[in-house]
Amino acid sequence: MLAFLRTQLQELLEQRAALKTELDGVLAKPAEEKRALTDDEDKAFAEKRDAVKAKDADIETVRARIDELEEGEARDAKAAELRAKYQPAGPQPTGITVVSEPETYRKGGKASYFRDLYRSQHMGDRTAMERLQRNDAEVSAGLEKRALTTTDGSAGEFVPPLWMIDDYVALARAGRVVADQVQHQPLPPGTDTISLPRVASGTATAEQGTQNSPVQNTDATTSSVSASVATIAGQQVVPQQLIDQSPINMDQILLADLAADYATKLDTFVISNNAANKRGLLNVSGLNAITYTDATPTVGEAYSKVGDGIQQIHTGRLLPPDKIFMHPRRWAWYTVSLDTQGRPLVVPAANMPANVLAAMSDVVSEGFVGTLQGLPVYVDPNIPVNLGAGTNEDRIIVARSNDVILFEGTPRSETFRETKADQLSVLLRFYNYAALHSERYPKSLSVVSGTGLIAPVF
Template sequence: MLAFLRKQLQDLLEQRAALKTELDAVLKAPTDEKRGLTDDEDKTFAEKRDGIKKVDADMAAIEQRIADLEDEEKRAAKADELRGKFSPEGPQPTGVKVVSEPETYRKGGKASYFRDLYRSQHVGDRGALERLQRNDQEVAAGLEKRAITTTDGSAGEFVPPLWMIDDYVALARAGRVVADQIAHQPLPPGTDTISLPKVVTGTATAEQASQNTAVQNTDATTGSVSASVATIAGQQVVPQQLIDQSPINMDQILLADLAADYATKLDVFCISNNAANKRGLLNVTGANAITYTDATPTVGEAYSKVGDGIQQIHTGRLLPPDKIFMHPRRWAWYTVSLDTQGRPLVVPVANMPANVLASMSDVVSEGFVGTLQGLPVYVDPNIPTNLGAGTNEDRIIPIRSTDVILFEGTPRAETFRETKADQLSVLLRFYNYAALHSERYPKSISIVSGTGLIAPVF
């Protein structure tokens, strides 16, 4: 922001210098000292003089804005310093990176993204529109630094502020474990289907029968796999009074709630969706199916089934799996199981375990929890627990995650007042696009299922 204003100030200085040069030229034009300025010269002189006055006024306004922003920076830095100084635990990381140019929309700032979104679209507030456009530039620059790509919006939509996207990502990580652990690509603009080429049958070689005889000649055949773009959206109706009169910005509360639910829905989409060109992991055609049937299941038996799923990826894909997904209740079943001597089969890494079935890392509800057969284990509560004939089974998913690609866009927001005008309300809409390529290599996915994975007994 400060760089933008300083560039404006420099441009005005150059504009003023040019006007001053032209004004001096007018004054020096008469060669006869007895002759005054002509009417045209007098008019030009007045225009240049007024132009300089306007530039001076604009420069003064920008200089004041720069001074205000610099003061705001100093106050924010001082507040962070005091917050750490007087914290009972000592200085605490604030998560705020103090830079020379504060963002247009930031936590604790005066500008409200949703309020500006409404006022730019429905009131014609030019200042709000300029802030939104400046924010889009800031977001694009910020995402570029993070190696994330965003697509351009149309006239009626804007990208949420960078701090909102950071929060959205943080929330999404907590609620979309599987979606975050597969490969990611930015969603290309202007398409509703993403098709990737695939070699169906390859070439071949063979031993030559004898010298000067034909060598093996087998033509490869190719095809493609497609992923349809899905739209995940939500909306929230808020009273006009909240937008106009609220002393606090509702941006963080509203977006956090919408983003948290979006994260869950996207994760479920990646795990359980069952539609052509949109299949989640559990419904991939041709995936390795491992059935574990047992009325009295044990961790030891389940261990061998997971091993079967791993070896099927080795032999079918000819490359190793890299992760295992399961429901938190399944991992808990592992961690509480004992051997015949009453010793736990899964112990913390800190205990330097030997001859154990698996090892535990941090105790978390979602995310990385430990290792099993040399692979990292991630628990995700969005893995269903109502599967099977008894609607009480979950699934274990060994996978080569880099073979599954999630194409995801950047979330967008819009406001509408027409549909709710009769009750003085405004509709906020949040949405994003995503496409999942899960069937490029079906043999990269193993699904362990069956009565051995019914609800565990503790």
């Protein structure tokens, strides 16, 4: 809460400085001309002066709350110091053994994160503030053990509780297959664009013509690629009565649902987004485009197109691809296809298959399903199936996934009463920031497209 209030105070001070500049601007011309204010100038001066006074009142309110919280922290620190100073040496029998302390906000618990967030922000409830601060410490400790980060957050009480982060990870793994298979890095704070340098053209060597003759001299050139930070957000209006009176904590329902939808939207962003500096994998400029045109497509023909995509990454990137992504319906088409003798072309890996086109692993709706041409295959229902002239085509993506970087922060939530006060409702807001670097190495991506990938017939 202190971090939030200090940030709020800084914003108020900057707003006051801007108002003071405008106030001085009203007086500048009369002072230069050594004359009294005109009626219009006097009116403008009064408006600016009142605005500055109102801002001073806001600043004083926030400053007083900061002083109160800082005083409380100082008292707590002093009490801890005295306790340590006068603690008797050696372990003291208490008759109580602490095995573990439950999380502040947990599934099935009585404390409601949304309710405390609302009461701390709009009612100044100190007990709610304390629970939120404990939650902040719990989340920070828990996130040290996983890939997510609160680096770009400025206020701990805006970070959802630890159980929600756990569910977010679980839901994300199920709902954002492609997004979770590329390289991940924490989103840096304080930026709206992430630029990475790259070598545009390299140096060169050549055989020396004769002894003492000049050797090859070619200068390398550099450029950069940029990824803009995108905001993915959602909101939910909740009746005030539900927050105050409901025996069920709506955190579990609303946060889980928002997290699940966020996972889907982020995955779609990684796959299909088509905006400058935010290109999804399907829209990267300069990727290896493989066209499969066929009125009566077969798995055998599609097999060769995937092989073409693999060799083009070998040729253009000079490093191997490591993953294949396709829609579940495309993988199902593979698994039901038969050879001329009526034998399946794709069989379970557990059967120790020989001379098969591909091998199945787990039967799942999304995620890892097997191998094709030596590469793991992941199915993702967020890969579109409405592409092409007939709006009935899907795509197969072959990728060197480590060349694609997804920068992602930690989801945050807030409550607002003012915008819905006339109907006794509270607006809950959930959001996160992400940036995608998909165009560092366009030749790391191959996309198979065309009429050969229309909706399969089973």
